[in-house]
Amino acid sequence: MISCDNAAKLLSDYLDKTLDSDMYNQVREHLKNCKACSKVFANVSYLNSRLKSAQKLKTSADFDQKLRARIQSGQTEKRPIISMRGLSAGLSGAAVCAALTFFIVSDFSNTAGEPEQLQPAAGAASSQPVQTPSNIQQASAAPVTKEQQLAEKDSLKKETIPVDQNKIKLAGQEK
Amino acid sequence: MNKVDNEVQTAQQTTDEELITRFQQGDVYAFDLLVKRYKDPLLNFVYRFIGDHIEAEDIVQETFLRLFKNKHYYKEIAKFSTWIYTIAGNLAKTELRRRRRRQFFSISHFMTQDKDYDIPDDTKSPEQAANSMITDSIIQKAIQKLSPKFKEVIVLRDIQELSYEEIAEIVGIPLGTVKSRVNRARLKLQEDLKDLVKVE
Numbered sequence: 001m002i003s004c005d006n007a008a009k010l011l012s013d014y015l016d017k018t019l020d021s022d023m024y025n026q027v028r029e030h031l032k033n034c035k036a037c038s039k040v041f042a043n044v045s046y047l048n049s050r051l052k053s054a055q056k057l058k059t060s061a062d063f064d065q066k067l068r069a070r071i072q073s074g075q076t077e078k079r080p081i082i083s084m085r086g087l088s089a090g091l092s093g094a095a096v097c098a099a100l101t102f103f104i105v106s107d108f109s110n111t112a113g114e115p116e117q118l119q120p121a122a123g124a125a126s127s128q129p130v131q132t133p134s135n136i137q138q139a140s141a142a143p144v145t146k147e148q149q150l151a152e153k154d155s156l157k158k159e160t161i162p163v164d165q166n167k168i169k170l171a172g173q174e175k
Numbered sequence: 176m177n178k179v180d181n182e183v184q185t186a187q188q189t190t191d192e193e194l195i196t197r198f199q200q201g202d203v204y205a206f207d208l209l210v211k212r213y214k215d216p217l218l219n220f221v222y223r224f225i226g227d228h229i230e231a232e233d234i235v236q237e238t239f240l241r242l243f244k245n246k247h248y249y250k251e252i253a254k255f256s257t258w259i260y261t262i263a264g265n266l267a268k269t270e271l272r273r274r275r276r277r278q279f280f281s282i283s284h285f286m287t288q289d290k291d292y293d294i295p296d297d298t299k300s301p302e303q304a305a306n307s308m309i310t311d312s313i314i315q316k317a318i319q320k321l322s323p324k325f326k327e328v329i330v331l332r333d334i335q336e337l338s339y340e341e342i343a344e345i346v347g348i349p350l351g352t353v354k355s356r357v358n359r360a361r362l363k364l365q366e367d368l369k370d371l372v373k374v375e
Contacts, residue, residue, distance in 0.1 A: 008358075008362060009358065011358055011361065011362065012354060012357055012358040012361060013354075039369075040362070040365055040369075043365045043368070043369055043372045044361045044362065044364075044365045046372055047314070047361070047364055047365060047368065047372065048333055048361065050309065050311075050314060051314065051329075051333040051334050052333060052334070052336065054311050054314065054334060055311055056215065056219055057215065057218050057219050057222055057228065057231075058215050058218070059214045059215055059218050059232060059235065060232060063214060063232065063235075063236070064207075064210065066236060067210065067236050067239055067240070070236060070240050071240060071243050074240060074243075074244065
């Protein structure tokens with residue numbers, strides 16, 4: 001006779017009547033002699049029939065209407081997605097242009113000359129030229145032209161420190 | 176038979192595969208017929224799987240939305256019913272996973288939340304009257320307690336009454352595994368409800 005474990009494994013096939021006749025009879029014989037397995041089989045068979053006859057739910061009355069609305073909104077959403085792509089590309093380009101413009105403009109308007117000099121708080125927006133040691137005398141004497149301002153920035157054109165040529169010793173001269 | 180009756184009968188005789196082919200060719204009425212055929216069975220399947228009627232309906236809507244958008248992905252190598260149940264099943268599983276993550280982080284994780292839809296019980300047979308403690312909602316609660324892999328197969332087999340072969344395709348597991356899981360799910364359900372069942 002088959003064991004309870006084997007009978008349990010064959011339960012579904014027994015209920016579905018898909019076992020061959022020999023195996024089917026072996027299970028039936030087991031159920032006649034085993035109260036516990038007999039109860040399990042009876043319970044499963046009952047629950048199975050309850051599940052099959054369980055109340056079937058129906059969708060709500062406005063299901064079709066809601067579905068149509070979702071399909072419509074899904075179709076119209078395609079356009080914003082495309083324009084969002086275009087928008088983001090445009091914004092990226094605009095950001096790059098703005099950054100370039102900022103650097104170029106700030107380069108032109110920077111009259112500080114020496115990097116270590118601090119700009120006054122209102123310097124960026126101010127129309128007054130920045131007062132530096134090198135241009136204070138010029139500012140007091142005459143208005144500073146743009147060319148002069150540019151020249152100030154160029155360290156090669158600034159006043160150089162006078163050098164005594166006699167003090168320069170070239171290689172071989174010391175002898 | 177008048178023209179309308181003829182059309183209704185023709186619509187009923189048309190197979191799912193014929194309808195999806197017509198829809199792929201642009202016939203939106205074919206899509207409407209597929210919705211009419213599958214909305215209630217899918218609702219039952221998804222509801223039994225996730226236990227929430229409102230969310231189940233939302234998932235069924237999403238299933239049809241995906242069908243509408245992706246109709247050309249269907250190829251006649253599988254039955255249409257297999258395809259649409261697979262979509263609905265995957266969406267239901269995603270919802271379950273999302274809920275589990277939410278529960279993990281939620282303070283109310285330790286509180287029980289009864290979200291079951293109360294299905295009216297209209298059993299009338301004497302045997303069922305004797306088992307008045309076993310209502311549909313109690314059975315539904317017991318199904319909810321099963322692990323997703325058992326829940327899915329028992330709902331598809333014992334409620335939706337699909338064949339083992341079709342379930343194997345929908346779930347993506349071998350036929351033998353489907354049979355084994357159905358068997359274990361039935362035994363587990365019996366184990367949980369044995370004290371309430373009175374069968375002589």
